[in-house]
Amino acid sequence: MLENKNQNKTSLAQLGEFGLINHITQNFPVQQKSTLKGIGDDAAVLDFKSKNVVVSTDLLVEGVHFDLSYMPLKHLGYKAVVVNLSDICAMNARPTQITVSIAVSNRFPLEAIEELYEGIRLACNSYKVDLIGGDTTSSTTGLLISVTALGVVKKEEIVYRSGAKENDLLVVTGDIGSAYMGLQVLEREKQVFLVNPNNQPDLEEYSYIIERQLKPEARTDIKELLEKLDVKPTAMIDVSDGISSEILHICKASNTGCNLYEEKLPLDPQFINVCEEFNLDSTTIAINGGEDYELLFTISMNDFEKIKANPHLTVIGHITAENEGTHLITRENTKLPLKARGWNALTE
């Protein structure tokens, strides 16, 4: 699909590295006051005044993290930015800048790279973050994207994974599991397409879960929401590998246990329907499926009244003493050990 067979397309070798950088970065206006100098020198220059700076980085590899047969390049660019901004949000910080490096094989024409950067530009625009640097190089095989995100936060606002206390409530934003089931639908359609390329899929009834997979959003709104509600989380993490894995990270870092309640999990009706269609247990998928990019956090029980009516926030459990262990409490009130079966990039 991406083979450069069309002789009208522009080859990357023709343009060269500096030409490519100039070309793809021309539509990236600076939007943050803290960006003194973006692309164009040996390094970007930033002025965060006396605020703290948070830094996070992610590497996305074709064939490991994404499949271009159903992931449009524009969506891929958007998602590559979002997953990094999500990490910044998980520190209770505000994302401000990103760098994006790509390694790309010669089978990609310039027009493909433009699509990718159009998605990156849309994300920068939507989240008001500046693209301040990067590197472009060839690769011997597929496409690889490395994004580093920076954000700012006042020191007293930072939320680490390690601050959860016994009796704190476990809260998640939005709903979970849908991104994973979106991927299952896309994988199925790919197999159908391979058998019969004329088969046009009707994905209407899967629109929500597919959007959750192809165009996730970072919860930059939650910091402001919690400030309005006058709630500061005691611990926070974003949901990239699945909430079971993320809860265990919080418990390990905070030296606590937890009880997670199956009946409390916020699930979208479309997600539940598709789990039934695939004969999959919705709870297993909801707690182990990754890539929702929601925020998972703990708050003091005293703050419950402040958040209980909020449609964005769901209390799904509570923190216990470390020696009580980490558990999932089923609808039948059975206590099961909570285990991380989330995604692992090294065992695929």
Place this chain on the structure above:
Amino acid sequence: MLENKNQNKTSLAQLGEFGLINHITQNFPVQQKSTLKGIGDDAAVLDFKSKNVVVSTDLLVEGVHFDLSYMPLKHLGYKAVVVNLSDICAMNARPTQITVSIAVSNRFPLEAIEELYEGIRLACNSYKVDLIGGDTTSSTTGLLISVTALGVVKKEEIVYRSGAKENDLLVVTGDIGSAYMGLQVLEREKQVFLVNPNNQPDLEEYSYIIERQLKPEARTDIKELLEKLDVKPTAMIDVSDGISSEILHICKASNTGCNLYEEKLPLDPQFINVCEEFNLDSTTIAINGGEDYELLFTISMNDFEKIKANPHLTVIGHITAENEGTHLITRENTKLPLKARGWNALTE
């Protein structure tokens, strides 16, 4: 050489992503006051007080930027850090933190990754920078390393590429061209080895140029040196692609021309000998060969007395008006147009 044939070696899949991160980052103590939180949360947290922050990033791809048949993994790790610190130095800033992401195929056993991180650790230790984050993932083919470096600088100390003025002197640190010829020697030895694997190369007489290729250093010392000499460069860049390319970057960003003098180029005797041995023109190599990671900068002519006796600094030309063009003045006093024939990662 790196195939995981030895069953005693530890596979990456056995260890898993979090296990690998924990394992390889355990020997990285925090050395910078500005690092409040390094590895272990969604993002690192940094406090630069009111100083400006500079950020640079580079992507190194096996088969494009390095060849593991003559690049030991420890050296590769060291070099991957150094090339990024060099960019920070080129802003007249002080490097403070790095993130390192790697994509690695399963043919690499854990022990290979340990070697790589041992080089990264040596560089962190030598330059007193903190490893504050990263990502590890599998790749479908070779090894890929993405490094982002951060540094601090007072606003009034920053040196951009764009500040060169007519009559400014063009200065380079150290000597140039050797890293490129080191690579030529290594490439030749590889060919010899492929023909006869029992042939043990004697590289004694090439030790300096090979070290320049395999273990370059970032000129973090130059900022301090120039402060002692009471000289602030008007423009600065580091020598990664070759000085002809770098000089043209400064001239373009500063809207100036330049005259570069062949007879002034600082060349190591070993470099000159090896150029003769390879029947290559030393000037062509010196101005177009990359990876020296020296600093190239311009200073006001009034500062000439302050730097002229310094063994680290060589005046190699001067800045002219833009309409005079960019030239190389040969030993025979011929004026040749200066062209960038430096390395281009996309045309290889």
